Amino acid sequence: HQPGLINSPYNLLTGYHYSPPFGLDVPEGRYFNPYYDHMIIAMPPQLHDGMIEYEDGTPSSAPQMAHDVAEYIAYLGKNKAxxxxxxxxxxxxxxxxxxxxxxxxxKAHYVNTYSYRLELYAVKSGGYKKFREKMFKTHKVNGNWLGAYT
The missing domain is CATH 1.20.5 (Single alpha-helices involved in coiled-coils or other helix-helix interfaces)
Structure with missing residues (x-):
């Protein structure tokens, strides 16, 4: 959220009353609005006094309608996340x-679940050692000259 983001649509909709600074030529069909990025915009003024009638009797001025539009856009943006x-x-x-x-x-689940196999291997001579080396990789790998375990 950028600070002043709610004011951006309001300023854009109400910023048409300024006159362009000296030396800035506005082409025909374009309008000067200092709140637009490049200050020359092709969109004509959208809001005029008396365009709509509010049910509660609020005067329908361009700043009031721009405020309503800006608040509605901010309301829509808040509920997205x-x-x-x-x-x-x-x-x-x-x-x-x-x-x-x-x-x-x-693997740990199956070792714990089938733990009766450990007892069977323990009966054989060296059977459990082979099983342990296979399951837990405690043996050295051939050709590993550093002597590290994998």
Whole structure:
């Protein structure tokens, strides 16, 4: 959010009453508006006094209508992003749903689930050691001259 952003449409809609500075030529069919980026705009003035009638009797001046338009644009812009509480709640729901599921499909889950296999391998001579090296990668890799474990 930039400061003064709400005032931008208001200033653009009400800035047509200024006269161009000395030396600035405004082509035919264009208008001078100091609130536009290049100060020369092709859009003619959009709001004139008495264009509409308010139900509550508010005078329909160009500044009043420009204020209403600017407030409406600001209202539309505020409601685009979801609330922070909603986003945090959705993130927690996703994490609490998928983290246990991802845990179920890890190696540690299967080692714990099928732990009876560890006892069977322990009976054999060296069977558990082979299983442990295969499952937990504690053995050295051939050709690893640094001696590091993988």
């Amino acid at each position: 979801p609330d922070q509480k909603v986003v945090i709640g959705l993130m927690l729901a996703v994490v609490c749903t998928f983290y246990p599921i991802s845990y179920l499909f890890t």
